Amino acid sequence: MHSNLKNLLNERNLSIRQVSKDINYRFETVRQLYNDETKHYPKELITKLCEYLDVPLEDLLKLK
Secondary structure, X not given: OXXXXXXXXXXXXXXXXXXXXXXXXXXXXXXXXXXXXXXOOOHHHXXXXXXXXXXXXXXXXXXX
């Protein structure tokens, strides 16, 4: 599984810092997901990001 967060944020001209602040989630965890460095996908974070970006789960996380 791979994160597509980088593409989604770039398309919207959003920064990791701004998103982490807006969804009230730890910057480092969001940064790891953005850089596809995370080994765990916290349910709360994924839910917040999908809602914030108004995308389905399959747009945020891709199977490879």
